[in-house]
Amino acid sequence: MFTDEAMSAVFHALAHESRRQILDILKASPGCPVGEIARQFDVSRIAVMNHLAVLEKAGLVTSEKRGRTRHLYLNAVPIRMIQERWMDDYSEQFAGRLTSLKQMAEAAVQQKDKDNG
Amino acid sequence: MFTDEAMSAVFHALAHESRRQILDILKASPGCPVGEIARQFDVSRIAVMNHLAVLEKAGLVTSEKRGRTRHLYLNAVPIRMIQERWMDDYSEQFAGRLTSLKQMAEAAVQQKDKDNG
DNA sequence: TAAACATGTAATTACATAATTACCTATTTG
DNA sequence: CAAATAGGTAATTATGTAATTACATGTTTA
Structure with missing residues (x-):
């Protein structure tokens, strides 16, 4: 299951961005301890721990305590589920329908004008 | 380009969730006016307009004013870019490496225990 | 043109985020 | 065992989010 x-x-x-960076680190070094991650950021260790708590609540990070060190792991399952159940549906709009293609091209131009104006 | x-x-x-629902509506009915979207929610029209402003800033929705009505369109480009540049990298972890597969299975069990506990 | 309609702006409020410093607990290790 | 190490808690603060009501603006249409 995967609720709203x-x-x-x-x-x-x-x-x-910091949380995405944490995931990058854990992807590259599974089992990385809390402190080693904190050392790679300019903000305080506590701030990083708060980010880790957010990631754990989302199910994107799991941890395992050995002795006094807590080892962290990336769990990509939620990302995979979102991609399968949601992102694919929206990306579909690119392929397939020609009707929406014209409309989306126009929309993209409007957005560009808005950004530059 | 696509900055952090x-x-x-x-x-x-x-x-x-409300913003995701708005995208669902616009995906199904491109050009839908603001008021028609607002009518489909329990919160106030102003709240819905704030959500639309957030979506527009993210580039997920564009709009075009004709007369007194503003017509809204889904722009799936940012979703597509995120999927290509980010989601795919993380979903990769499922295929390929057997080392991380064992580790992720264990992590998933740990997460399940944590949720039920 | 007056009323109805569609949208937009301003001010306000309750609550959540992101960060900090100071302190506490548990585990190694010299 | 004492000191260093790794991590966790608590209290606080500034800022951002999500929602509200009341009012204003511009556009059809009867």
Whole structure:
């Protein structure tokens, strides 16, 4: 299962650059301890721990304590589920329908004008 | 281009169920006016307009004013870019490496225990 | 042209986020 | 065992989010 609330938690977790960086680190070094991650950021260790808590609530990170060190792991399952159940549906709009293609091209131009204006 | 800030804006926009519902509506009915969307929600019209502003800032929705009505369109480009540049990298973890597969299975069990406990 | 309609702006409020410092607990290790 | 190490809690603060009501603006249409 994958409730709306769970999906919100995942998107919210991904909506912060530091948290995305943490996932990058864990992807590259599974089992990395908390302190080693904190050392790679300019903000305080506590701030990083808060980010980790957000990631854990979203199910994107799991942890395992050995002795006094907590080892962290990326869990890509929620990302996979979002991609399968949601992203694919929206990306579809690119292929397939010609009707929406014209409309989306126009929309993209409008957005560009808005950004530059 | 697609900056960290832009990516944060997109994820943040997607992190609210009402905003995801708005995208669903616009996917089904391109050009839908503001009021018609607002009528489909329990919250106030102003609240819906705020959600639309968040979606527009993220580039997920564009609009075009004809007369007194503003017509809204889904723009799936940012979703597509996120999927290509980010989601795919993380979903990869499922295929390919057997080392991380064992680790992720264990992590998933741990997460399940945590949720039920 | 007056009323109805569609949207937009301003001010306000309750709550959540992201960060900080100071302190506490548990585990190694010299 | 004492000191260093790794992590966790608590209290606080500034800022951002999500929602509200009341009012204003511009556009059809009867």
